[in-house]
Amino acid sequence: SQTIHQWPATLVQPVGSPLSLECTVEGTSNPNLYWYRQAAGRGLQLLFYSVGIGQISSEVPQNLSASRPQDRQFILSSKKLLLSDSGFYLCAWGGSNQPQHFGDGTRLSIL
Amino acid sequence: QKEVEQNSGPLSVPEGAIASLNCTYSDRGSQSFFWYRQYSGKSPELIMSIYSNGDKEDGRFTAQLNKASQYVSLLIRDSQPSDSATYLCAVNRAGSYQLTFGKGTKLSVIP
Numbered sequence: 001s002q003t004i005h006q007w008p009a010t011l012v013q014p015v016g017s018p019l020s021l022e023c024t025v026e027g028t029s030n031p032n033l034y035w036y037r038q039a040a041g042r043g044l045q046l047l048f049y050s051v052g053i054g055q056i057s058s059e060v061p062q063n064l065s066a067s068r069p070q071d072r073q074f075i076l077s078s079k080k081l082l083l084s085d086s087g088f089y090l091c092a093w094g095g096s097n098q099p100q101h102f103g104d105g106t107r108l109s110i111l
Numbered sequence: 112q113k114e115v116e117q118n119s120g121p122l123s124v125p126e127g128a129i130a131s132l133n134c135t136y137s138d139r140g141s142q143s144f145f146w147y148r149q150y151s152g153k154s155p156e157l158i159m160s161i162y163s164n165g166d167k168e169d170g171r172f173t174a175q176l177n178k179a180s181q182y183v184s185l186l187i188r189d190s191q192p193s194d195s196a197t198y199l200c201a202v203n204r205a206g207s208y209q210l211t212f213g214k215g216t217k218l219s220v221i222p
Binding site: 032042043044046049051057059090094096097098099100101102103104105107 | 142143145152153154155156157160199201203205206207208209210212213214215
């Protein structure tokens, strides 16, 4: 069966510091991968998605970036975090016209 | 802009009652429809998928789809306090890699 791993579970970072969140999927090949952010009390915001190695689509202009160095690995990064980057970051995998399945998420607090 | 609308709630129902959650969508090209449950502080969990008009039942859950009215609903029979969560409706357009999520309906089941 497919599993998705996301870490760390919680992260506290100072403003202006870099960020790297990692997500890996097991049990499937060539999945579509997604990064979402969910701000407190708000809906899911799609940040990036990838349909293959090195292929990244950005949905929202921001100071975040994403990379997919391997088929089942998806990384979310920032060079300098802003206060507004706080939130619950979720990685998901899925196929076309199929549901997406979420990791456990990373709760990011910026101080 | 493609939208998915849900009543934010909270929807309060007594234990043992039927909870009815509703969702409307604007994109007539939508083909796949999903319901997710999200407990407070946790990631969304897929509970139902529906692809064709009519009803689909899975245990205490029934999803209903009416494409002509652009309406999808989730019924929860014999509601339990453990069903208290936010329920997210998600819609996928044919050929799209993305899901469009509603902002969710918060359900509270009162013992």
